[in-house]
Structures are given as structure tokens and as C-alpha cells.
Amino acid sequence: MLDLIEQTNITKAEAEEELTGMQNEIIDLANGIKSAKIPVIITIDGWGAAGKGSQIAKLIKYMDPRFYNVEPIRIPNAPEKRKPWMHRYWTKLPKQGEFLILDGSWFSDTVKSYMHGSITKDQYKARIDDINVMERQLHDDGYLIIKLFLHITQEEQKKRLKKLAADEYTSWRVDEQDFINNKNYDKIFKRYEKTLELTNTDAAPWHIIAANDRISAQLEIMRTVTEALKGACDAKEKGVPYFIPAEYPPIKSVPTKYPLIKTKKLASVDMDKSLTDEEYRRKLKKYQNRLFELQNMCYQRKIPVIVAYEGWDAGGKGGNIKRVASALDPRGYEVKPIAAPEPSELARHYLWRFWTRLENDGHFTIFDRTWYGRVMVEPIEGFTPKKRADMAYDEMNEFEYQLTEWGAVVIKFWINIDKDEQYRRFKERENTPSKQWKITDEDWRNREKWDQYEKAVDRMIKLTSTEFAPWTVIEGNDKKYARIKALKTICDRLEKRLGEEL
């Protein structure tokens, strides 16, 4: 993709005239993006000294600074290293109608990490997949991603580095490594080219900008960006929900990417399982002690643990979580209750609020309700179109796969009770003053849709029981049994994982 540096034949004066004409166009387009509520990500990568910073400054000069954010991407700092590598990109996602402009991106991050030897070849390959997955996920959610690569020749780079080093105001921006990189231009060239090809997708194609000449580069950037913004506004205006262009992507109703484990339907779960008080006390002590030890080992080896709780209303999630939590060192976990999304959450990709809630490696993140609301309450209550929700099975498998890549153990529970048991518990809540806050009209309304939910749960369990993040259905009519099964499942999974480590 980098084989040719073409410069436009345009004169400087002509270029400047065209750029002046574009000032109002970009202001109008940015307003259009705002009203169409399209979130935009522009990434600017390229060679050192290719002029990324000054091109960004020119690009945003006429835009409203309240609606964009420019973020330089550097080597990850210590806290960033304790999260999945894509975490710092996810957390920065713009809201609908706003611009995120990245000076450097996941692309440079990956190329540089590999060239510096801080990731292996396999990790490099895995990151390419991660990039394509993230870009596709964002695109499918209506994000417009514009990726620019500023390309200069070896001679031009050398000239610029020398000039920067000679000027007292800019010399601090250049160091010896930059000159070494210039000497290794050919080697880096090959890696850039390869990586550009591997990440050049329909969802987020690359735009190579010939940047030896600054003004024609600026013109090319402006043309590329305005064209992309225009395309997005037009597509949105045509009323495509979630801005899915006609030709891409085909909406997939079933995931195909990861092998799935065979699962059972809820109707076939044995709901009679129970424990005596004595068995419960004995096993509770045993597994809680064991879990505490395992947490210590995970902490020391920096293994992140994600425990995701879903289940019927009044299924006993709270009490179950409590038994898990009380076994743990409280400094090493956090429980994240998931309620209806807030405006700032609704204005971003639905996985954003889960990415931003991840605790550090070595810690437990326990979700009380999860991202699976996407395929249960959201389509059933009409918050998300069914077609869009259907795309989520794959997206969640991808999300959990990325958590696993980070090193996480991902444990998912569906706490199952039958309809009679739920009725009994609802009534008990209504009749117990201290529990009345736990029961609302909404719970009764949801109950009326039991069959719809059961169908959705069966489908969810079928389509998202991957080998790396399988569902565990917990027989919950007997709370004691359910608690022990959750504790034991967590212990087993951690033991298995720690065993693999040794």
C-alpha cells in the first residue's frame, strides 16, 4: 500500500484556494454529524516527523472544540498495563455526534510494540484480529472510523528530523531513536505495509496520505475527511438504522467464529437439587476458604477474574454474590451492579460501560447483570431492534475472547428458578417490610413475559457458550445449593487456570 508516494499536481496557490473553500464545508459537516448523532473516530498514524500534530491542528481549526477531543497515544503507562490492551481505546470512545481524534492509534501501538520486541509474533497477530474486531464492532454500531496514514520518504524524514533537532524550540521532540528508526526505514516500511494490509477492512479502510509536501497532504486529508463525513451523513439521512451501509456488513444471526459447547435448554434443568443446612454450612466454609486462597494466587500472578451473574428476577443473585464476595479479600474485588444505562452510556457503544468497569488484573470484577441485557431485556422491551440485538451474540463472544486474551478467567452464571418459586419469592417480598424495596411493578410486568425471556435465555446460552467463557446454569430453587454451586464453579475454574500456569 505504500509502494508509491504520489504527489498531486496541484500548485500551492490552487491548494490553498481549495482549502479555504473547504472551511465552511467542514463546519457544516461537523454540525451535520452532531444532528445525525454519528460518533466519529479519526486516527492519524504515520512515520515519525510526518507532521501528524500539525495536520491535526489544521484539521480541527474550524471545528467546534466542544465536540472533539484529541488524544495522543503513547507507550501505555503502568495503570494502562493492568487492563486489556484495547481498554484505553474503548474508554476514550466519543459520544454520538462527537469526534475523537487520535494522534497515533492501536495501529502504531501494535507496530511499535512488535518492532521494539515488547510483544511476540503471536501477540502481534492476535492484536491484528483484535483491531479488526473492534473496528468492525464500532462500525456496526454506527461509528464512522476514518484512518489516515501519513507517508513520507526516508530522505524527507531525515531532512525533517535534522531540522527539528537544530531548532531550540523543537529539539526536545527528537531523540537518537528517531535517527536510528530513520536508518531502519526499510525494515519499518515492510512492517507498516504488512500491518496496513492486514487492517484494511470494509468497516475501516486505510487512507494513505502522501505527506512529503505539507500543503497537498493537508488538502488530501481534508478531502478524505469531508468525503467520509458526507457519506456518513447521507447514509444516516436515508434512514438506515444504526448506520449500517447497505453493502456492509451482512447481519449475522448466529455466530460462526468460535466453537460452541453443547448446552441444555432451561426446561430440562433439574430444579429439585438441594442441600441440607448441615451440608451447606460445611461446604460453604470449605469453598469460601478455598476461594480465598485461590484469590491470593490470582492476585500474585495478576490473573483477572470476571464473574458475570444473570438470572430470573428474585433468583437470588444478591445473596449468591454476597457469599462469593465475603470469601474474598475486600481490596481485591468490586461488584458492579448494572442498571439502566445513563445518557452518556446510551450515547456510546453498548459495550463501553462494561469495558470501563473492568478492574485491574489480579482483581475480581463481579457483574450483577451484564452485557447480556443486550439480547434479553433490550429486544424484548423494544430498546434495541431485534436485528441489532442479534448481532450481539458474536460481539459478546469477541468481547469475552479479548478478556481471555488479557489473561482473564471469565465465569458466567445463569441463576435459574422456576415460575412457581418466583411467585413465592415475589409474594414474600411484598409481605416483608424490609424486603419491599426489592419488588416493583416492573418485576410483575417482566414476569408476564416469562416465556419470551425463557426463549431468549435458551438462545443466549446456546449461542454464547464458548469454550473460553461457558455458561453455568445454576439450579436456584434452593438458595443453599445455588450458592455452593457458584462457589465451587469459581474454585474449579480458577484451579484449572492456575494449573495451566504452573
Place this chain on the structure above:
Amino acid sequence: MLDLIEQTNITKAEAEEELTGMQNEIIDLANGIKSAKIPVIITIDGWGAAGKGSQIAKLIKYMDPRFYNVEPIRIPNAPEKRKPWMHRYWTKLPKQGEFLILDGSWFSDTVKSYMHGSITKDQYKARIDDINVMERQLHDDGYLIIKLFLHITQEEQKKRLKKLAADEYTSWRVDEQDFINNKNYDKIFKRYEKTLELTNTDAAPWHIIAANDRISAQLEIMRTVTEALKGACDAKEKGVPYFIPAEYPPIKSVPTKYPLIKTKKLASVDMDKSLTDEEYRRKLKKYQNRLFELQNMCYQRKIPVIVAYEGWDAGGKGGNIKRVASALDPRGYEVKPIAAPEPSELARHYLWRFWTRLENDGHFTIFDRTWYGRVMVEPIEGFTPKKRADMAYDEMNEFEYQLTEWGAVVIKFWINIDKDEQYRRFKERENTPSKQWKITDEDWRNREKWDQYEKAVDRMIKLTSTEFAPWTVIEGNDKKYARIKALKTICDRLEKRLGEEL
């Protein structure tokens, strides 16, 4: 405060019996806190090896883990060092009805930093003030703060350290420094005692827990916490708005703490100031270039810059901010538009959403509307009781003082236009299709309350024009004049600050 370690005369069996009886009490109280929407902060400080971790585990054992968060406080990491020192505490604030439990706190943070020589005596003293200010601010907003100090003797500490070091599972928790600290017990004792005294306030009194004996310490903690929770629930039930106990604090209607600059009323501002197009172009170029240079210097010296914009609707804030922003390196600033608070923001202290929006040192944070909404729109529209809003003048001065302590230059603009000019601009917006999104019925409604707002603005400017963070009223009828005045004011303030540095 630490002169005596008293152990209760209770036997182990009696203590355990009392503790068992308290299990249900703490569950009920936590539910009460949840329904009363009281945010609770419990800090646990004390000697090394005093048992902070295990006491926290016992304290929360019966609480619902969805509603508390335990955070260990360690030496600040690199990103934390780029914010004000209190930033990491503010960002962790619990929501109403939830618990934040800190293992270590701003107290230990300060004592240890001083003992290790990482802050000077003056900085230590300043931090004591900061602590008392923050605790009082939180208390005044309805936070319940329970501060526990676990006290053990030198002999007991030595015994525990030896035991920890001898056990293979716990030896990693002890290092040489712990034994050195044990030898220096007397010296540390004096500093703890002094600091405890200096931070023992009505808003957040200390509870010293004699912790040589673990079980009686646990009992004492449980008694202290349950009593405090009970008191808070009772006070709230009596209907005190914002949980201000009768005896504390007296609501202050004017700040007394910082000397104020003499200011003028809006009515006396000369609204005829203007610039010709030619003057405007020349000065715009001059000050934008100058600002770019100054930003560079601030970046290199890690000076944070806070620019706060307030002004009449249609006053021209957006265009003004644009001229400032477009002069800056886009990687070094962020504009924060402030809209109505979201649920998660309303559930915390009103300054929380401003603390959490601060950029790193060396960067510009530009607020488009600010914390001053507290004394303008909030009381006028009835979102905040007037009495509560009146307390905010002092709180904002304190907030800005803490920003200044961090090293920030705090610049505040009121963009002033007269009533006729606003009418003209509203009409223009209504008649220009591309500007219609900028004008709403709310703008017209606000306009009807012009006199009320003018009075509030006059009062705000009078009461919050401190020497360290003065208001600049900008004559805004002529947008060109207004933009140049804002740019020049920022340049002057930065030059002054940089001059002081040299």
C-alpha cells in the same frame, strides 16, 4: 489522642455474643442508609500490622457487596501524580446510599508523605487544611464520614511483624521498612498524634480503636460504625435537608476565608467597546501566536491551566472558546461542555463532576459552563435550595484554591452582553436554519428571568473574585472585542505565572 490504649473488660465470649447480635443490625442499617440515600465514607487508618485488612473484611461481611466499594490507598502512581493530590479521593466518592471503605486514606497518605520527606512541612500543613476542607464540604453535602484509627503498641506491632514474616503465606506483606518503622515507633507516634488532633473536626471526628486485642477492636469498630449509621439515619428521618445536623455547621452566607478583590456590578460595565476588523485580525494573530508559545512553556513546566467560561445565553462562549482552542496544540487541551447532570452525577457531591473532568498538569482544561451553575441556574430554577446554594461561594473558592495549590492558573470569564443584544442574537438564531439548534424555548424562558440572573451574577462575582482566581468580565456585545480580551487575559495570566516561576 493516642496516650492510652484501653482494652475493654469484656471477655472473648461476651464480645462474640454481642457481635453476633449486631449482624442483623448492620444489615438493617445498611438498608436504611440505602433508602435514606446517605453516602457513607469509612476510612481505616492506623499502624502497620494493626489489622486494617482483616477488620475491613469483618466489617463488611454482612453487608450487600453491591453497595460498597473497598479501595486500598497506596503511594500515588504516575497518572495520579499529574492531578491534584486530593483528586484520587474525589474521583472515588460513593453515590448516595452507598459505602466507600478506604484502607488507608488521605490521612495516612499525608503522614507518610511527610515522614518519607516527599512533601515539605509547609505542604504538610497545607494538606491538613485540604483534608479539613474536603471533609467539611462532604459533610455539608450529606456525606457521613466515619474515621477509624487502629492503635497498637510498639511491642504488639513487633510481635505481629515477626509472625507475618515467619509465615510463608504472609511473608511477602512485610519488608525491612516495616521493622525500621517499628524501631521508630515513638517518632511516628508523635506525628500520628499531632495529625489526628489537627484533623479531628466536628464534621469528621476521629475514633481511636484500641487494637492490641483483635476481638475487642472488632467490637469497638462495629459499635462505632453502627452508632454513626444510626445517627445519620435518624437525622435524615427528622427531615433535615442535605443532612445538616442542627449543631453543625452554621450556614455561612458569605465567605470569610479568602481576601476578595473589589469588583463592579454588571450594570456598570461599558458595553460599547469594540474593535475594527483590521484591529481584530492583527490582534488575533498576535495573541494566538503568543498563546501557543505560552502553552508550550506551561507544558514543559507541567503547569495546569483551567479556563472557566460563564456568560449569558447567546453571549458568544462557543466562538470565543474556538479562538482560544484553535491557538493551542490540540494534544494539550480539552473542552468540557457542562450540561445538566446525569443520575450518577446527581448522586454525588456537585463538585465531583468537575474534579473528575480535570486534565493532567501541563494541560488546559476549558470549561464551557462550570461549577457556578450551583449559584445561578440551580437556585433560580429550584434544583438546589437557596440556603444550600449559598454555602457554595466558599466551597468554590476552596475548590479553586486547591487547584491553585496544585499549581494551576485558574482563569474565569463572564461573557457579558446586554438584553437588547441577546434579543437580536436569539432572533438571528431563529431565522438562520443552520443556527436553529442553538435556540430553544428554555433560552426564552431564562431570558424572562434576566433580572434574577443579573442579581445572582453580581453576587457570584462579588463573592468569588479571589486573588488567586479572579473573574474577568468580558464586554461581549462586540464578539471581536470579546475574543481578543479573552485571549489577552489568558496570555497575561500565564506570563505572570511563568514570570513567577523563573
